[in-house]
Amino acid sequence: MIRLSTAHAGFEAEFRTLLDQARETTAKVxxxxxxxxxxxxxxxxxxxxxxxxxxxxxxxxxxxxxxxxxxxxxxxxxxxxxxxxxxxxxxxxxxxxxxxxxxxxxxxxxxxxxxxxxxxxxxxxxxxxxxxxxxxxxxxxxxxxxxxxxxxxxxxxxxxxxxxxxxxxxxxxxxxxxxxxxxxxxxxxxxxxxxxxxxxxxxxxxxxxxxxxxxxxxxxxxxxxxxxxxDSIAGPSEVVVLADASQNPAQIAIDLLAQAEHDESAQAILITTSAQMAHAVEHAVEEALGTLARAEIAAESWRRHGAIIVVHDWEEGAALVDRLAPEHLEIMVSQPGPLFDRIRHAGAAFLGAHCPEALGDYVAGPNHVLPTGRTARFASGLSVFDFLKRTTWIAAEKRGLEAIGPAAVALAEAEGLTAHARSVAMRLGQG
Amino acid sequence: MIRLSTAHAGFEAEFRTLLDQARETTAKVxxxxxxxxxxxxxxxxxxxxxxxxxxxxxxxxxxxxxxxxxxxxxxxxxxxxxxxxxxxxxxxxxxxxxxxxxxxxxxxxxxxxxxxxxxxxxxxxxxxxxxxxxxxxxxxxxxxxxxxxxxxxxxxxxxxxxxxxxxxxxxxxxxxxxxxxxxxxxxxxxxxxxxxxxxxxxxxxxxxxxxxxxxxxxxxxxxxxxxxxxDSIAGPSEVVVLADASQNPAQIAIDLLAQAEHDESAQAILITTSAQMAHAVEHAVEEALGTLARAEIAAESWRRHGAIIVVHDWEEGAALVDRLAPEHLEIMVSQPGPLFDRIRHAGAAFLGAHCPEALGDYVAGPNHVLPTGRTARFASGLSVFDFLKRTTWIAAEKRGLEAIGPAAVALAEAEGLTAHARSVAMRLGQG
CATH class of the missing domain: 3.40.50.1980 (Nitrogenase molybdenum iron protein domain)
Structure with missing residues (x-):
């Protein structure tokens, strides 16, 4: 686990190392x-x-x-x-x-x-x-x-x-x-x-x-x-938890470990505005670890890939989240809505203290198949859109063809595609 | 160019050959x-x-x-x-x-x-x-x-x-x-x-x-x-034209050639209920070919990959379209709407006699980047959806957590993920 603070001079380099850390070695199969x-x-x-x-x-x-x-x-x-x-x-x-x-x-x-x-x-x-x-x-x-x-x-x-x-x-x-x-x-x-x-x-x-x-x-x-x-090829799972000083550190710790117990390559990151909360969560993680059925896996994930980042304010925090583009994002602050509105890249978000990620893993309703490894910058969770496709269509009256056909002829000729041009021109009585 | 008819005993085998024909040899790069x-x-x-x-x-x-x-x-x-x-x-x-x-x-x-x-x-x-x-x-x-x-x-x-x-x-x-x-x-x-x-x-x-x-x-x-x-990796372009006896064979021919002129691997297929139309279009293609700037390319595509298929009725015709799942589909019949409604798989459709595919290539409005090589079974043309992504979110009041949390605990325990279970149970006062 690494402890970072945006107040440290070396923060940017340390954060980049965290971002670029390869959590998985792909077997050559x-x-x-x-x-x-x-x-x-x-x-x-x-x-x-x-x-x-x-x-x-x-x-x-x-x-x-x-x-x-x-x-x-x-x-x-x-x-x-x-x-x-x-x-x-x-x-x-x-x-x-x-x-x-x-x-x-x-x-x-x-x-x-x-x-x-x-x-x-x-x-x-x-x-x-x-x-x-x-x-x-x-x-x-x-x-x-x-x-x-x-x-x-x-x-x-x-x-x-x-x-x-x-x-x-x-x-x-x-x-x-x-x-x-x-x-x-x-x-x-x-x-x-x-x-x-x-x-x-x-x-x-x-x-x-x-x-x-x-x-x-x-x-x-x-x-x-x-x-x-x-569908997308999933990498190891991850969570970013945002927490202010008003939260319960034991709940945050168990949420981080719920991610860590998936496998040794999973990643759990806490971002907090409170240095005191950072310490309390670190302590609570150590305490909770021993009680888990998958304690070894969770401990290894936390040791290798876990992070606690102290930020000055949520403007800094939101910017870090967008760079991490996490699969799961818990927003455990007293007013989660406005903070969520500032964040652009995350697979799924869980707002408030009553909404642990595990609720979404099983029963809430949104999908738990989500983009991992910073791919939430461009990818989305599984949805009905993965099982649908689109057919576009065009219907034209003669006057519609007459209105826009000449522009198609001009562009087709400029591209050197004469059959394209003639297929329109012929219908305009120019073929 | 091959001539097929669903009335021939060997049709199914011939059509399968057409379906499985590899139109592109991928360079090893x-x-x-x-x-x-x-x-x-x-x-x-x-x-x-x-x-x-x-x-x-x-x-x-x-x-x-x-x-x-x-x-x-x-x-x-x-x-x-x-x-x-x-x-x-x-x-x-x-x-x-x-x-x-x-x-x-x-x-x-x-x-x-x-x-x-x-x-x-x-x-x-x-x-x-x-x-x-x-x-x-x-x-x-x-x-x-x-x-x-x-x-x-x-x-x-x-x-x-x-x-x-x-x-x-x-x-x-x-x-x-x-x-x-x-x-x-x-x-x-x-x-x-x-x-x-x-x-x-x-x-x-x-x-x-x-x-x-x-x-x-x-x-x-x-x-x-x-x-x-x-985005998807495009293969060679293709068109299927559906035409009944009411259409102008010269227009159909130039539409087929507009596809063929793209490159030698392009494919143009006519499906018609009229044997007479099949002959007339075949003749019109030969006539139009010589007049094109890209005549050699178009001729090679038509010779290698072109097809004219005579069907008994549009029920047969629609079923063949779904098996071909073409990138472009022109429906040149007197009532294109009902026939379009019966077709499930196509990248883009062009309805009626005044709507050559070239109109859509340039100026109509829908995108011309479309799924090729039968991938319209599962893929779609380029759209705003290619540049958007989704974030799902969940917010829960305490009573919401209480209502569905116990089911999450039960499922997490059944899957052996105890930290998942405890992250919910703890908030229910059971941790």
Whole structure:
């Protein structure tokens, strides 16, 4: 953990070091992934069975067995505690409602010259959702990836999830069921991405692939990009907490650690106007650390990437936030609204003392798939927009063509595209 | 050119061959581009000067000379024909108006449980626009790339354009001026993308890069993706024309050729319900070909990738369009609206006989940067959305936290994230 203060002469250099710190070393898996994709393209289901056997130490006798059955989904739901199913349902209902509010409207512009211009939104037809297996199998991620696609109107959602040693994750299946996903394949890794992008005899190809995964999954998404659409490739998670002297240091400390417990590469940063609060939080973090189930991971993240920055005022603080462009931003000050209005770059913001980031991770409604690693400067969280596309359209009466056609002819000729020019001129009776 | 008919027994196989036809062989430039990016990162302006000398056979004495001066822009405008400046202005005004109509609204949802959820749109701060030089220097592309960024509210737009042998393109500079772009660098190729993504002493880094380019530019965009945002990587252009027996075959022919003249990899396809129209258009294409400035290119494209498909009815026709998911779709039938409503996948549509695609390329208002190579299944044309990003936010009163917090605690515990659970529980008085 590093302690910075904008009052120190060396602050700018220290802050730049923090900004440029690489938190992740990307494994070189390009060639391995290219090989797996080539196998799946060449051999389809046979390659899926072989690769599933190799990586997940489990494989059915035939490709039919790769698909999770309705009975398995029902059994998984029955095995979940009713309180957990209720929690999933509350989360799903709220996520549905928030994403429905995102749905955009079509544009139709009537033009006095005699043209009508429009933009029509429509859903992507088939989408593949990747869900990691094993330790990092998060039912909340199933909801966050599948529900925006459902709300957007995607007709077919195929989900791939590895089942290491054949073990199904009950809560993941229950979440898929709640999100209306019925096509679930027990396939993971780069082979799952390849199957969804290129199709096999069993798994029909999709148009877009979304969802988190390990280095192999991320590289496979890079390699199939263009063949299908992909979502952004997530890096390690991060939070910036802004806190003034009015806040409870124990709450801030646990919020920082909630970020740090994700993995050793996660980053938690406190920015405060109060030197006293900085000390109190540092102390509270040390105290809370020992009590966590994932204490070692959280401690390592905090030691390596944690930071506490004391600023003179919130003008300085807001400027630092924009440079960090954090995935998550908690604004724990007495008047969070005006401070939020001054900040331009953040994936998701959590305003006030009653709004820990974990509320948004699970049940508040906005998506928890967010841009990491300063990409909030140009990228956004997952939303219905990831599952929609636009078709623009033009309709012209003859007088509309006559009004603007000559300018098109002039520009086409200036660009040396004579067929372009003539396609307009001919309709003006000049061809 | 191939002639297909859905009435033939072999149609499905023939159509699949057409769908899977690779129209472009991608040059292997990965290593060369990686080297150029490394040079620019290591040496900055010095590398730009050296690479510009090597590739554009021109270089100023110092990096200051890489920037186009206000006097050069003024001189370029003065050298353009007034009618062309008027045409640019008409185009720009219409493009501005259409893109302004795309601007989305923020979301704010009040929740009876005591939470407020929101989504706020904001502009990307700094954007780089790449404009190809030499033969393919299209002033229309400057407008189509820069105006959506301006309308979105981007504060800084930097433009890079190569000037081979030092020659500036007057109309390109005039278009940049009309679009409000004042920061123009005479740098091209992978070195331009590297400079915009990583920054040099002269060129401040941007957050997103957009614009077309050759194989080196496309590969450079791939390699800087993640550091900055990029637009889609365009493949060769294509059009599908739907025409019934009521249309003028000469107009359809010239529209097909307007696509074909772009380059040898372009693709023009006619789908018609009339066998007679199919013959008439085939004949009209042959006749028109000889009259074009770019006749050889158009002939090669038509020979290699052109197709005329006769369908039984528009139900069949619409289904084929969705499988082709074309960049451009002309619907030249007597009632284009209902047919357009049945089609799900196309980048841009042009409805009726008075609406050749070239109108949209230049002056109608919608963008001409569109998804190619069947990517309209999941991708969209350039728009203000490419220059905006979203921040979601949550505000909670204490009673809101109390209403939904317990579900968050339950899910966090089920996922083994105890600090997440405690960050909520502590605020519920359970920590």
């Amino acid at each position: 390009d060639a391995a992934v290219a090989g797996i994709i080539a196998e799946v393209r060449a051999e389809g289901d046979a390659a899926l069975l072989r690769l599933t056997g190799r990586f997940d130490r489990w494989a059915p006798a035939s490709a039919d067995g790769l698909r999770v059955t309705p009975a398995e989904i029902e059994a998984a739901r029955a095995a979940c505690a009713p309180a957990l199913l209720d929690a999933l349902d509350l989360a799903a209902t709220r996520i549905e409602r928030f994403h429905a509010a995102q749905l955009p409207r079509d544009v139709e512009l009537d033009d006095p010259l005699g043209l009508t211009l429009g933009m029509r939104w429509s859903a992507i037809e088939a989408v593949g959702i990747y869900v990691p297996g094993g330790k990092a199998a998060y039912p909340s991620s199933v909801l966050m990836n599948a529900i925006p696609a459902q709300v957007a109107g995607v007709r077919r959602i195929a989900m791939c999830v590895p089942t290491p040693d054949g073990a199904l994750n009950d809560l993941v299946l229950a979440a898929a069921h709640r999100a209306g996903v019925t096509e679930i394949w027990r396939v993971g890794g780069a082979q799952a991405i390849a199957a969804m992008a290129w199709g096999t005899a069993s798994i029909a190809p999709v148009d877009r692939v979304a969802g988190p995964g390990n280095a192999y999954v991320a590289e496979a998404k890079r390699q199939v990009f263009g063949r299908v659409g992909i | 990965d290593a060369a581009v990686a080297g150029i990016i490394a040079e620019v990162r290591a040496e900055g302006d010095a590398a730009l000067l050296r690479l510009t000398g090597r590739f554009d056979r021109w270089a100023p004495a110092s990096a200051d000379g890489l920037r186009v001066t206000p006097a050069e822009i003024e001189a370029a405008r003065a050298a353009c024909a007034p009618a062309l400046l008027d045409a640019l202005d008409l185009a720009a005004t219409r493009i501005e108006r259409f893109h302004a109509a795309q601007l989305p609204r923020d979301v704010e949802l009040d929740d009876p449980l005591g939470l407020t959820l929101g989504m706020r749109w904001s502009a990307i701060e700094a954007v780089g626009i790449y404009v190809p030089g030499g033969k393919a220097a299209y002033p229309s592309s400057v407008l189509m790339n820069a105006i959506p960024a301006q309308v979105a509210g981007v504060r800084r737009i930097a433009m890079c354009v190569p000037t081979p042998d030092g020659a500036l393109n007057d109309l390109v500079l005039a278009a940049a001026h009309r679009a409000g772009v004042t920061e123009i660098w005479r740098v091209g190729g992978a070195q331009a993308i590297a400079a915009m993504a990583w920054g040099t002493a002269s060129i401040a880094p941007v957050d997103r890069v957009a614009g077309p380019g050759n194989a080196y530019v496309a590969e450079a965009k791939r390699q800087v993706f993640g550091r900055v945002g990029i």
